[in-house]
Amino acid sequence: AQTVTQSQPEMSVQEAETVTLSCTYDTSESNYYLFWYKQPPSRQMILVIRQEAYKQQNATENRFSVNFQKAAKSFSLKISDSQLGDTAMYFCAFMSLFGNEKLTFGTGTRLTIIP
Amino acid sequence: SQTIHQWPATLVQPVGSPLSLECTVEGTSNPNLYWYRQAAGRGLQLLFYSVGIGQISSEVPQNLSASRPQDRQFILSSKKLLLSDSGFYLCAQGLAGGHGKTQYFGPGTRLLVL
Numbered sequence: 600a601q602t603v604t605q606s607q608p609e610m611s612v613q614e615a616e617t618v619t620l621s622c623t624y625d626t627s628e629s630n631y632y633l634f635w636y637k638q639p640p641s642r643q644m645i646l647v648i649r650q651e652a653y654k655q656q657n658a659t660e661n662r663f664s665v666n667f668q669k670a671a672k673s674f675s676l677k678i679s680d681s682q683l684g685d686t687a688m689y690f691c692a693f694m695s696l697f698g699n700e701k702l703t704f705g706t707g708t709r710l711t712i713i714p
Numbered sequence: 715s716q717t718i719h720q721w722p723a724t725l726v727q728p729v730g731s732p733l734s735l736e737c738t739v740e741g742t743s744n745p746n747l748y749w750y751r752q753a754a755g756r757g758l759q760l761l762f763y764s765v766g767i768g769q770i771s772s773e774v775p776q777n778l779s780a781s782r783p784q785d786r787q788f789i790l791s792s793k794k795l796l797l798s799d800s801g802f803y804l805c806a807q808g809l810a811g812g813h814g815k816t817q818y819f820g821p822g823t824r825l826l827v828l
Contacts, residue, residue, distance in 0.1 A: 603757075632815055642802055644758070644819035690757055694815060699771060700746065700808060702817055704757035 601626045601693050605705035612681055613713050619666075620676045620708050622691030632694040633667065633674045634702070639687040647689070650674065678710075686712045717741065718820035720805050726826045733778075733792040735823050737805030740786070746808035747788040748817065749780055751801045758804065764788060800827045 602625045612618040624633070635647040650658045650667050657665050662682075666675045678685055691705040717740040727733060739745055746765055750758040760773045762780035770780050777796050781789045788805055805820040 634816070636819075641821070642752075642824075643821050644804060644806075646816060646818065649816055694817075696815070699760075699763045699765075699773075700815055701748065701760045701763060701773070702750075702758070702806075704759075706757050 601628075601695060601703045603691050603693050603703050603705040605691055605708050607708045608706070609709045609711070611711040611713055614681060614683060616681055617677060617679050618681055618710065620678075620689050620691075620710065622674045622676070622705055624672050624674065624691070624693050626672070626693065626695070628695060628697070630696055632696070633665075634692040634694065635663070635665070635674075635676045636690045636692060636704075637685075637687045638690065638707070639684075644690070648676065681712050683712050683714060686710060718805055718807055718818065720803075720820040720823050722823060723821065724824045724826075726828060727795050728828055729797055730794050733790070733795050733799070733825070735790040735803055735825070737788040737790075737820055738786055739788075739805075739807045739820075741807075742809060743785060745786070747782065748806040748808065749788065749790050750804045750806060750819075752804065752822075753801050762790070795827045797827050800825055 604623045631652045633650045637645045637647050648660045648663050662679045664677045688707045690707045692702040719738045748763045749761040752758045764770050764782045778792050803823045806817040808817045
């Protein structure tokens with residue numbers, strides 16, 4: 600079974616600074632998807648970014664980018680020029696391409712952007 | 715685009731009462747649908763998934779059941795609620811093709827069992 604570990608329960612950063620959230624995972628599969636989701640106080644899960652394991656290029660979405668290290672099974676999220684609206688819980692998730700394609704989530708990192 | 719509706723938004727129920735949470739999706743036909751539960755301060759746990767009408771798979775044994783009576787409707791039910799059923803329930807729609815097997819979530823239902 601796959602596991603996802605987020606070792607930083609809480610983080611805080613000044614507005615406009617850059618912050619990196621860590622995620623490691625464990626799997627024996629060679630092809631899969633990795634995701635970062637954001638959960639603001641409204642609690643709706645919002646997709647931030649997606650990475651396909653067979654792609655070597657790191658995914659980027661505006662101010663959000665990932666550092667995907669397949670051999671190390673590491674998938675960190677970098678938020679540049681952080682904004683107050685980035686305050687939220689951030690969840691790393693793994694999707695196997697076998698079976699039901701369910702998401703396996705980490706326990707989350709609570710990120711606070713300080714004005 | 716993906717639009718997912720869930721209702722009710724909030725529900726307070728006594729122990730032993732029945733439950734029915736509804737999820738409807740718009741957009742693509744025959745989507746994969748998922749029910750997740752989030753306990754307070756924790757990540758999401760998959761409860762059920764469905765690949766088509768009447769096709770339900772359970773991930774964990776529990777007090778809950780799911781049904782899919784229509785292509786874009788997914789219902790989570792219980793005959794008798796337990797205190798441990800309290801939590802935040804999220805419905806998700808799985809999309810493939812250009813979305814690359816991505817799951818998109820509805821707004822969720824907060825359930826408190828007293």
